[in-house]
Amino acid sequence: MAKPMMSVGWVLAAETSNVGVQDAYEEARTTLHTQLEQQFPQFHWQMELVQEYRYPSYGLLEPLPLLEMGVHEKLSRGWDFALVLVPNDLAPRARTFTIGVPSSALEVAVLSSARLGGAASLADRIAALALHLLGHVWGLEHEDQSPMCPPESCDILRLHPFSQEQQQSVAHRLAEVADARVEEEDPEISRLRFYWRSLWADPTSVAVD
Template sequence: MHTKIHPASHVQIGWVIAADVRDPHILQAYKVASERLQTTLTEQFPQFVWEVVYVHRHRYAPKGALNPLPLLELGTQEKIHNGWDYALVVVPNDLEPRDRILTIGVPSSALETAVLSSAHLGHAGQLADRLVGLALHLLGHLWGLEHETEGPMHPPENPTDLTITQFPAPQKTIVIDRLEEVADKRLEEQSQQWHWIIFQWRAFRADSRSILVDILGYSPWLLPFQMGRLTAATAVSLVFLLLAAESWEIGVNIPPTGLLMGTIIAILLATFFIFTGQNLGQISREIGWREQLSRTRIVVFGTLLLGMVALWFVLFVVSFLVASILPNGIVAGWVGQNKLDSRLLINHAAFMAIIGVLAGALGGNLEDEDEIKAELFYDEET
């Protein structure tokens, strides 16, 4: 049962044309699409007052392929500066894909922004409806929806198949729950005097469920396998330390409490090191208290944090398995024991995982900044 929403609860979406489009037919289609999107959302979610704000920024030439990442950052800047809840950045250009042959849209639930390309959506006569269909699909990702066999969340196999459809009832329920939190008053509107820690905590509490959904939606446990230089640095350090007598002697003699504290500190340090070293918190030029900025930073930091936890766990398992198959007599001699039992192997594996996570943080900072941002910001390539 949903709480009744006050009819004055507004949801604002910025519709940002980011290219220097001069063709009047294309511009008219873009304008019609923004109006039709507002009408469609009002019909499907009458609990809210919808406003789609049309803005034209002559930022890019309308020809040539564009990297979606700067477009997402542009949309985020516009969203925060204008106080919108979401931003959709529209360009007539192709988008440069990372993993697919062709992409027509890139949503980012972390940034609450999406990029749409009209390059493959047909001529002006059909463009408006297809743009709205694509916008609904990308907004669905921003609202935490997964792909379905029907409705706007059906993956568009062919861009020309896009059309305006209704969200199924179960998905509408999820969207309403999400928007109830979005429509609340922003923290910076409640007070101008905040302590940094209190503001971050309140920003998390204000949208905690959606933040957790977004973090898990990025599958952070896969992050260590998607960052090549981090993985390489970790693997090299692990190979050398597994065969070094000194590392065995240190690892098996650290008490469990020391290993637990070392694990927590290593994971937090590695997360903070990559987060700051890759400028992942530099999302907007806006300064001061901004709940939207804090929310995005929490999502990115949380995703990275769980990625480091996953890295520690993988390293622990690998170290334990490798240590288990090494000749027991030789390894026991390294540490001055007659025999190594499972407790000592666990101690050593935990120590290896701690060192590996710290080495991985160094490797993570060698990653290309745009690549790691794309890995953390992109929900998918549509």
């Protein structure tokens, strides 16, 4: 029996001439892909990286338009989830700065690599932050250890596997996504159901850092 497909699209939304940053994005994608395959082998993981440069690499970016961009790419490309990456700082709402904004309702997260350090550890930190944000998208809350440790309280972002309890919770969420995909063969019906679920699941999530 074939494994259910689970797709996470990576969208590079801001142009950068820094080859080291570009390479770090690609390396982080590969690293996270391997991590998820190891921890959730019951799914066939697909991670496509696309370049949709709509912003320059300088200046603050508002998270909301980036989340909307992620939703558009997710729906148009048939992904289950989307990560939107930028080298820019994100405009914070309630904090001094923010390095990521997840939305479980939209099934999208925005990640900024602006404050993740130099090239030597950048890829690992991007992968770790991406897993943290996906954890929120998949319904997990902050914890003192594991990938769900709040990034601002961790000395160094490192890629860790989910705990057994977290793994079970995420696996259940992913199975629901896979089952819903089978039921929603019509793309237009799928789109309408997605927006309906988004409205009722968490209507304020996009406003929270």
